[in-house]
Amino acid sequence: MTDDYQNGATIPIRERIQTRLDELEQTPAWLAEKVGVSRSTITRILKGERNPTPETLHEIAPVLGEEVAQLVAGTDAEKRVKEAQDIVSRRDYEAAVRQVVDFERKANDLAAQVRELNERCAQEQIRARKLTDQLEESERKCGLIEEERDRARREALHHEQDARRYCEGLEKAVADVVALRAQVRELGAAVESGRTTSRVAAILAGVAAAVSVASYLGGDSDDGKATGKDSQASEVGTKRRARGRG
Numbered sequence: 001m002t003d004d005y006q007n008g009a010t011i012p013i014r015e016r017i018q019t020r021l022d023e024l025e026q027t028p029a030w031l032a033e034k035v036g037v038s039r040s041t042i043t044r045i046l047k048g049e050r051n052p053t054p055e056t057l058h059e060i061a062p063v064l065g066e067e068v069a070q071l072v073a074g075t076d077a078e079k080r081v082k083e084a085q086d087i088v089s090r091r092d093y094e095a096a097v098r099q100v101v102d103f104e105r106k107a108n109d110l111a112a113q114v115r116e117l118n119e120r121c122a123q124e125q126i127r128a129r130k131l132t133d134q135l136e137e138s139e140r141k142c143g144l145i146e147e148e149r150d151r152a153r154r155e156a157l158h159h160e161q162d163a164r165r166y167c168e169g170l171e172k173a174v175a176d177v178v179a180l181r182a183q184v185r186e187l188g189a190a191v192e193s194g195r196t197t198s199r200v201a202a203i204l205a206g207v208a209a210a211v212s213v214a215s216y217l218g219g220d221s222d223d224g225k226a227t228g229k230d231s232q233a234s235e236v237g238t239k240r241r242a243r244g245r246g
Contacts, residue, residue, distance in 0.1 A: 013057070013077035014046050020064040020071070034063040052077065054084035 021031060032042040037056065044050045052060065057077060061068040072078040 010074055010076050010078070012048060013052060013072060013075040014048050016071060016075050017052075017060065017064070018046055020066070024064065031060065031063060035059045051080070054081045057081060 017031075021028065028042045028046055029039050032039040035042070035056070036059070041050075041056075045052050045056075054077075057072060058068050061071040064071060068081060072081045
């Protein structure tokens with residue numbers, strides 16, 4: 001600091017800047033390059049041809065290794081810097097406006113994303129409800145199918161039992177028919193020979209007791225048919241016995 005400042009007198013800001021350059025053993029060209037301004041700007045400031053703006057001083061101070069308040073203290077630029085601190089600079093205002101616009105854009109983008117996500121969420125909820133309804137319907141149908149399957153199993157088991165019973169009856173009927181044919185042949189031979197013996201009577205009794213194959217398979221109607229055949233067999237036997245006696 002100079003003696004004038006210590007005595008309360010103000011000094012030009014250009015002298016303060018030049019003093020710091022001398023202390024740092026640097027040139028105006030170096031300062032212009034570091035600050036990012038033209039050399040003519042620094043030269044005109046140092047010659048007193050123009051006053052540096054508060055914004056320029058804020059850029060010069062850190063290059064010279066000082067705070068801006070320290071750099072301008074006791075100079076003719078001190079008042080201007082203090083006044084500028086109370087006023088938003090156009091650059092800062094424009095930067096703030098750009099930031100606000102950027103924030104609004106981001107907010108709008110986020111709001112659009114929120115709306116899209118809400119719509120997707122609503123669609124997924126509708127889809128979930130549909131899937132739930134479909135699942136319930138599928139479970140109901142599955143229950144019906146299981147009931148139908150159990151019924152089919154019961155019917156299949158019943159039919160298998162009937163089939164076994166019919167097979168057994170058929171086998172027995174075939175055996176009885178074979179035996180009956182043999183008896184009929186024997187009866188025919190006896191009738192042709194004109195012999196009416198106790199053996200013929202026994203054969204006729206066996207023929208009268210014979211039943212159709214259907215009677216082995218069960219059923220009232222089949223039993224009726226078998227009874228009719230038994231009657232016919234008895235009638236045939238009686239006629240043949242009569243012819244034998246004649």
